[in-house]
Amino acid sequence: MLSIKVGIGYDVHALVAERSLILGGVEIPHERGLLGHSDADVLVHAIMDALLGALALGDIGGHFPDHDPKYRGISSLALLEHVMKLIESQGYRVGNLDSIVMAERPKLAPFISKMRFNLSRTMHIEEACVSVKATTTERLGFVGREEGIAAQAIVSLKKVEEE
Ligand SMILES: Nc1ccn([C@@H]2O[C@H](COP(=O)(O)O)[C@@H](O)[C@H]2O)c(=O)n1
Numbered sequence: 813m814l815s816i817k818v819g820i821g822y823d824v825h826a827l828v829a830e831r832s833l834i835l836g837g838v839e840i841p842h843e844r845g846l847l848g849h850s851d852a853d854v855l856v857h858a859i860m861d862a863l864l865g866a867l868a869l870g871d872i873g874g875h876f877p878d879h880d881p882k883y884r885g886i887s888s889l890a891l892l893e894h895v896m897k898l899i900e901s902q903g904y905r906v907g908n909l910d911s912i913v914m915a916e917r918p919k920l921a922p923f924i925s926k927m928r929f930n931l932s933r934t935m936h937i938e939e940a941c942v943s944v945k946a947t948t949t950e951r952l953g954f955v956g957r958e959e960g961i962a963a964q965a966i967v968s969l970k971k972v973e974e975e
């Protein structure tokens with residue numbers, strides 16, 4: 813029997829001055845960036861929670877506590893590498909990822925292909941299995957007021973020996 817697991821993730825970070833805007837491991841030119849203990853890469857955070865959720869392994873706050881100085885300013889792609897080791901140590905690999913970043917500004921389309929490249933390399937899957945999309949929220953809500961950026965992700969995992 814083919815064992816497929818799915819997981820979802822969602823995260824929000826506030827937009828503030830004097831921080832870099834990093835999404836999917838790509839630094840995006842913008843007058844503000846996301847606030848967080850790590851680099852606050854909200855897209856990678858949603859993806860990690862989806863991966864952990866698929867195997868009921870908790871969430872990123874449990875694995876990487878935001879009071880631990882070793883995670884201050886850390887690249888979220890480095891945290892994703894760690895999550896991938898956990899997933900692979902349980903005999904699973906990623907089937908596919910779909911995700912969406914909710915941001916009123918800046919325009920993310922020019923940066924999506926580099927995000928997909930970074931994610932496919934870190935998640936050990938081909939780019940064709942990595943989807944990253946962007947949407948505004950039509951100026952509604954906290955995203956529309958540019959107070960923050962949100963991201964949502966869904967992943968499937970396949971048991972390796974059953975392929
Ligand atoms: N920050 C964003 C938001 C959206 N896009 C692209 O624009 C398209 C239209 O967005 P709507 O919110 O008006 O539906 C969207 O499909 C994205 O391709 C973007 O690049 N960056």
Ligand SMILES: C[C@@]1(CO)OP(=O)(O)OP(=O)(O)OC[C@H]1O
Nearest residue numbers: 848849850872873876877878883
């Ligand atoms: C990523 C971690 C790392 O300490 O910190 P933050 O960048 O603050 O991000 P959050 O989404 O609040 O998740 C908690 C932590 O896991």
